[in-house]
Amino acid sequence: MTRLIARDLTVRLGRREALSGVDLSLPAGRLVVVVGPNGAGKTTLLRALAGLAPPHRGAVLLDAVPVLSMPARERARAIAYLAQGGAIAWPIPVADVVALGRLPHGEAPDSLSAAGRDAVADAIAAVGLGGFETRSATALSGGERARVLLARALATRAPVLLVDEPIAALDPRHELIVLDVLRAQATAGTLVVAVMHNLTLAARYADAIVLLDRGRLTAHAAPAEVFTPDRLAESFGIEAHIAREAGGLVVVADRPLPDRSPGAGFPSD
């Protein structure tokens, strides 16, 4: 059973400590959503979990093996990572972009194995882009492109899937499509860790919420435990109310609270 563990994880960006002493233990088959204000260290946490940001102190372990000591190819097969924003530099057909997810298996768009072809076809079907295979990925809408890039990450068939703001800049329909895909992946046994800003959708889809504030882990629990007015006031600096509906919690931010510290401003990611 796959388990991803962060132990005293501390990452510096330049001289600033972007992540300080984070301890996490994330089991397979869960959808974990990372939330926190801008500059809280969400992207840094995800990059460190993916082995892309070397820790200053502490370690990330996948099944007790430090991810940084794994051979690059092996790590890539175990951990799929979807970067924020997601650019595609060339007008490449959708199927070829998705097939890039097979590179860690030593396969390329023109040299897919039978398993690779299955993985690519399944990934395209999972994000609902059947029929788009030969379309140029750069000519798609933002929502379609986000789904292509998600399919690329799915095509690796890694036991761990890390996604950074997968629903940023998507319309409500595409938000739900993408989150349904992530939910299905978790149900099928993948550990999915997603960074998100939409707290209501986080509450509705997540098995667990990881709350970061100024580089520190302030909560790791079920949505109902994390999303309380007090916590939201302290971490996000907002006055919020939380409603319970059939679909889950609804988190509504009512107004910003005054700055917590003088000159705190709005640190950017």
Added chain:
Amino acid sequence: MSVSRHRLTAGLALLLCGLSAASLAIGPAPIPPLTAMKALVVDLGNASIVVRDIRLPRTLLALTIGWTFGLTGAALQGLLRNPLADAAVFGAPQAAALGAVSMLYFGLVGALSFLLPVAAIAGALLSIALVVAVAGRQATIVVLVLAGLAVGSLAGAGTALAISLSPNPFAVTEIVFWLLGSFEDRSMVHVMLCVPFLFVASIALLTAGPGLRALALGEDTARSLGFAPSRLRLLIVGGAAIGTGAAVAVAGSIGFVGLVAPHLVRPFVGHDPARTLVPAGLAGAALLLAADAAVRLIPSTAEIKIGVLTALLGVPFFLFVIARRRAELSEMAT
């Protein structure tokens, strides 16, 4: 897609055979094409001397240098995720020429020394490293072109300085030769001087192919897929500098082949950077062979320098690509 790719590769290979034959058959000495082919393998006296000692080195240089230029352009465009990248955009040929010229100027080596390509490679390496250091890794095309322009101008000024300070007119002639680029009067010694370097450059550039695919999705994604962007940069910048330096050391400054070749093959093979490499190399070889045959056919008192011809044809193409992709490029610039 792959059918047209194999057809294109086969077609380009055939074209190269035809152009090589033409390159061996064309020249001031009237030798019929079939006789020229025969003179290559059987000793036919004067015809064999002309074909083997004068024309064959020229053909081989155009073939291998064109291949390296096409490959370099395709790899640099893949690395920078930008269809306007080329060694010339980095000022590499000018810097390589300066490296070679300074060797000649100080009288350190003769024109047939291995130190000449080494100095040219050092110049090319320095210019690319300088441009990348100034412009940064995530540079927009505007920043890159400006930095490349500055570095190229600096190298050009250095070369001009060498010319104006040169004490003897013979050295001036020799230096001007670097600036114009030509395959005229090259021997097998020149071929041996640059081909080993071109071979190393080709290996480095081709090795980077799979990584370029991953890089199309950004550096973080490439790393998450198991590739090291720093290794890719080293392979491609190193390969580009070695290839450009070695080529400039024996043939002078020949620009724009690397820029044009990838654009010629993309309609057939698509934009996948790894798939562009080999066809772009073949197209580059075809372009230079054709250009070298053309300079021998164009009637003029002295042979037109091939570097002049490629610039005359390449610059309008460069402008055409910019005009066609204007909207997209202005987006990238912000």
